[in-house]
Amino acid sequence: MEITGRVWCFGDDVNTDLIQPMHTVFKPVEEQHRYVFEANRPGWVNLVEPGDVIVAGRNFGTGSSRPAAKLLVDLRIGALVCDSINWLFFRNCVNFALPALSCHGVARMFAEGQTARIDVGTGSVQNLETGSRVSGQPWTAELLDILRAGGLLEQLARDGLLVGRGTDE
Amino acid sequence: MADMTMTEKILAGHSDREAIRPGDIVVTKVDTVVPLDMNFYDSMWAEPSKVFDPDRIVVIFDHVVPAPNRGVGEALERGRAFAKKMGISRLHDVGPDQGICHQLIADVPYAMPGEMLVCVDSHTCSGGALNCAARGIGAPELIYVMAKGFTWFQVGETVRYELSGSLRSHVTAKDLFLHLADRYGAHVGQNMEFGGSALPGLTMDQRRTLTTMCAEVSAEFAMFEPDEVLERHLRERGRSMDGGVLPDPDAVYAEVRSIELASVEPMVGLPGSVVHNTVGVSSAAGTPINRAFIGSCANGTVADLREAAAVLTGRRVSPEVTLFITPGSQAIYQQAVHEGIIATLADAGAVVTVSSCGMCAGFQNSLGPTDVCIASSTRNFAGRMGHPDAQIYLGSSGTVAASAVAGAIADVREFA
Numbered sequence: 001m002e003i004t005g006r007v008w009c010f011g012d013d014v015n016t017d018l019i020q021p022m023h024t025v026f027k028p029v030e031e032q033h034r035y036v037f038e039a040n041r042p043g044w045v046n047l048v049e050p051g052d053v054i055v056a057g058r059n060f061g062t063g064s065s066r067p068a069a070k071l072l073v074d075l076r077i078g079a080l081v082c083d084s085i086n087w088l089f090f091r092n093c094v095n096f097a098l099p100a101l102s103c104h105g106v107a108r109m110f111a112e113g114q115t116a117r118i119d120v121g122t123g124s125v126q127n128l129e130t131g132s133r134v135s136g137q138p139w140t141a142e143l144l145d146i147l148r149a150g151g152l153l154e155q156l157a158r159d160g161l162l163v164g165r166g167t168d169e
Numbered sequence: 170m171a172d173m174t175m176t177e178k179i180l181a182g183h184s185d186r187e188a189i190r191p192g193d194i195v196v197t198k199v200d201t202v203v204p205l206d207m208n209f210y211d212s213m214w215a216e217p218s219k220v221f222d223p224d225r226i227v228v229i230f231d232h233v234v235p236a237p238n239r240g241v242g243e244a245l246e247r248g249r250a251f252a253k254k255m256g257i258s259r260l261h262d263v264g265p266d267q268g269i270c271h272q273l274i275a276d277v278p279y280a281m282p283g284e285m286l287v288c289v290d291s292h293t294c295s296g297g298a299l300n301c302a303a304r305g306i307g308a309p310e311l312i313y314v315m316a317k318g319f320t321w322f323q324v325g326e327t328v329r330y331e332l333s334g335s336l337r338s339h340v341t342a343k344d345l346f347l348h349l350a351d352r353y354g355a356h357v358g359q360n361m362e363f364g365g366s367a368l369p370g371l372t373m374d375q376r377r378t379l380t381t382m383c384a385e386v387s388a389e390f391a392m393f394e395p396d397e398v399l400e401r402h403l404r405e406r407g408r409s410m411d412g413g414v415l416p417d418p419d420a421v422y423a424e425v426r427s428i429e430l431a432s433v434e435p436m437v438g439l440p441g442s443v444v445h446n447t448v449g450v451s452s453a454a455g456t457p458i459n460r461a462f463i464g465s466c467a468n469g470t471v472a473d474l475r476e477a478a479a480v481l482t483g484r485r486v487s488p489e490v491t492l493f494i495t496p497g498s499q500a501i502y503q504q505a506v507h508e509g510i511i512a513t514l515a516d517a518g519a520v521v522t523v524s525s526c527g528m529c530a531g532f533q534n535s536l537g538p539t540d541v542c543i544a545s546s547t548r549n550f551a552g553r554m555g556h557p558d559a560q561i562y563l564g565s566s567g568t569v570a571a572s573a574v575a576g577a578i579a580d581v582r583e584f585a
């Protein structure tokens with residue numbers, strides 16, 4: 001499963017409160033993604049475009065179990081690649097169907113605005129402008145199934161195990 | 170196989186495997202699933218058509234309670250209706266059984282030795298104080314586990330902490346954690362296991378402060394060895410320690426680190442994160458503060474309220490400071506009432522609130538841009554307790570009480 005997109009660069013330890021400030025939980029679902037990175041990169045949500053890729057340093061997504069990964073999906077981020085991704089955040093990426101890879105060394109491989117090609121099935125990340133490559137742990141077949149289904153809830157719905165969704169009820 | 174850590178043994182036992190290794194991905198049964206009030210919010214809820222076992226699910230309303238607005242009121246109503254429909258009898262609704270999930274998980278208890286528990290809060294590693302493999306997961310995953318009764322984990326490597334000696338007076342498990350976070354930093358993808366000769370001197374509350382805070386260094390599972398202290402805690406609640414799991418003698422660790430508890434002094438976490446970012450209190454003392462908070466799943470115990478009361482007896486909170494104190498559960502509040510602690514706190518000018526996650530996540534008394542807060546709660550990310558420009562320092566409940574009196578970060582030992 002290949003994704004190609006324009007890169008936005010972030011540093012180390014980008015935490016869940018930066019991705020999803022807590023006050024957003026009281027906002028309508030369709031507005032919550034407007035507050036992503038409001039503290040560390042105000043205005044970014046107006047610049048990012050569907051399919052763009054986030055490249056970051058160590059321990060991206062440290063902190064809360066809140067659905068911060070979902071807001072990146074709502075911003076239509078194509079993929080997330082980091083030197084390391086917090087494991088709880090990674091679970092949320094899988095479960096909200098956000099392609100995400102931990103690849104040591106990836107942060108220094110990109111400058112903002114360059115183009116990345118990512119394949120979570122093989123774990124490879126390539127900088128299409130410099131040609132440099134790096135590899136992370138590929139997703140297993142089970143995780144790719146969740147991604148293809150569009151997330152864990154979609155998988156449950158497909159299996160007939162959901163009767164209603166939040167605001168859809 | 171006889172070379173697994175406690176976490177590995179519990180994960181192996183729940184995935185019907187003889188042995189597992191760091192890096193393996195295992196599908197495990199889950200013994201207890203704990204949905205919270207926030208699961209029932211519009212943005213997070215999806216209703217499963219069935220649950221795997223209603224007697225293995227505990228619903229706890231703790232983050233934003235009592236409902237401050239209509240949206241939350243509707244979410245709580247949805248949670249009650251779901252529990253009733255599915256036959257889930259264990260519901261901690263707003264009322265006398267109310268409390269922060271991790272406090273109740275330990276106090277009732279719902280975390281049991283050798284078992285697996287998941288909850289939709291990142292501090293769920295707290296339950297490891299009871300030798301339970303407990304883990305925070307996301308909202309959709311919690312719904313999935315409620316329906317299916319299993320999930321997957323990637324096995325992380327384990328760091329073993331050998332604790333020896335005993336904490337000096339006015340030094341707490343919070344200080345021990347802040348010391349550890351400064352010295353060893355992040356534990357991304359790692360489990361943290363605690364043992365050693367200091368264990369008999371560490372209470373359940375102290376252990377839970379430590380395991381709860383392990384979320385702040387990005388640990389996967391945090392775990393204490395089962396011992397007489399845990400056995401007594403369980404016996405007093407009519408439960409046994411039969412499922413308890415010790416590490417194998419040849420368990421393989423990423424690293425074994427020794428900490429002499431007497432070497433720890435009162436510590437302060439500096440704003441932003443605790444990772445390599447805490448100092449001895451003398452380095453932070455004198456920093457003016459105007460907000461103070463004692464509470465959260467890490468430090469809302471009766472021991473924390475006693476610590477605060479010891480400092481506040483005969484003293485007054487600075488007129489420049491608001492001190493909020495939020496007990497970890499209504500049962501703790503009630504015990505504190507009987508001990509006379511609440512009167513001491515209120516007489517000193519502290520505001521004692523109903524039990525909830527409260528200020529820790531900015532749900533009460535939210536901070537403004539110029540506020541400077543010291544809290545004994547869990548997390549000090551920018552924006553965590555309100556405005557992203559507010560400064561959040563962390564310390565023990567005694568340090569917070571002393572600072573509230575002084576109007577600036579203070580050394581609790583000077584208030585003895």
